[in-house]
Amino acid sequence: xxxxxxxxxxxxxxxxxxxxxCALVRLLRGPTPQDRVLAVDTLYISGxxxxxxxxxxxxxxxxxxxxxxxxxxxxxxxxxxxxxLLRGEVIEP
Amino acid sequence: xxxxxxxxxxxxxxxxxxxxxGLLTLIGSLGLLRFETFYAxxxxxxxxxxxxxGCVLLASILVSSVLAQRPVLHEVLITVCLVMTSPITTMxxxxxxxxxxxx
Numbered sequence: 001x002x003x004x005x006x007x008x009x010x011x012x013x014x015x016x017x018x019x020x021x022c023a024l025v026r027l028l029r030g031p032t033p034q035d036r037v038l039a040v041d042t043l044y045i046s047g048x049x050x051x052x053x054x055x056x057x058x059x060x061x062x063x064x065x066x067x068x069x070x071x072x073x074x075x076x077x078x079x080x081x082x083x084x085l086l087r088g089e090v091i092e093p
Numbered sequence: 094x095x096x097x098x099x100x101x102x103x104x105x106x107x108x109x110x111x112x113x114x115g116l117l118t119l120i121g122s123l124g125l126l127r128f129e130t131f132y133a134x135x136x137x138x139x140x141x142x143x144x145x146x147g148c149v150l151l152a153s154i155l156v157s158s159v160l161a162q163r164p165v166l167h168e169v170l171i172t173v174c175l176v177m178t179s180p181i182t183t184m185x186x187x188x189x190x191x192x193x194x195x196x
Binding site: 078082 | 099101104105107108109111112114115116118119121122123125126131134135138141142145146149150152153156157160167168170171174175178179181182185186188189190192193
């Protein structure tokens, strides 16, 4: 039974690594700036899911705090970048 | 090593949810890599953001509740945060793309 769970955790970690690799290729190759911001968005979501899966694996509550901080700061950075692309300024006077 | 203490009735759905979440996130990122235009690329990663993250968070809630012998629900906070913030980012990016394609 524990073999099933640890196998699933390994499989999920592999999937998240491949997803982060795809997002990294799009980040380096993206033709427009919007593509790069979208790739950063996908990248931090995949990283947050990786941290959550590691939290299941090691059974520690610290990983939950790290994942929550990653979600919050990732949203702030993506929203600021999108706002910069939209307006040319992040905080308008 | 905490994953060893999970009984079978909880390990089986948690494993299923983890595999589903991983596959959904991978499919979303592959869509981000493969699609042709930006507007097609915009909706592919939302698969991983909503359903993939939901699957992994449900598995995390299940495993930590079984390990702690009581309902542990603070992972719902991440779900609420993602559900509230992910459409805002997508909407801002869409408006930025529309704005930048005009001139």
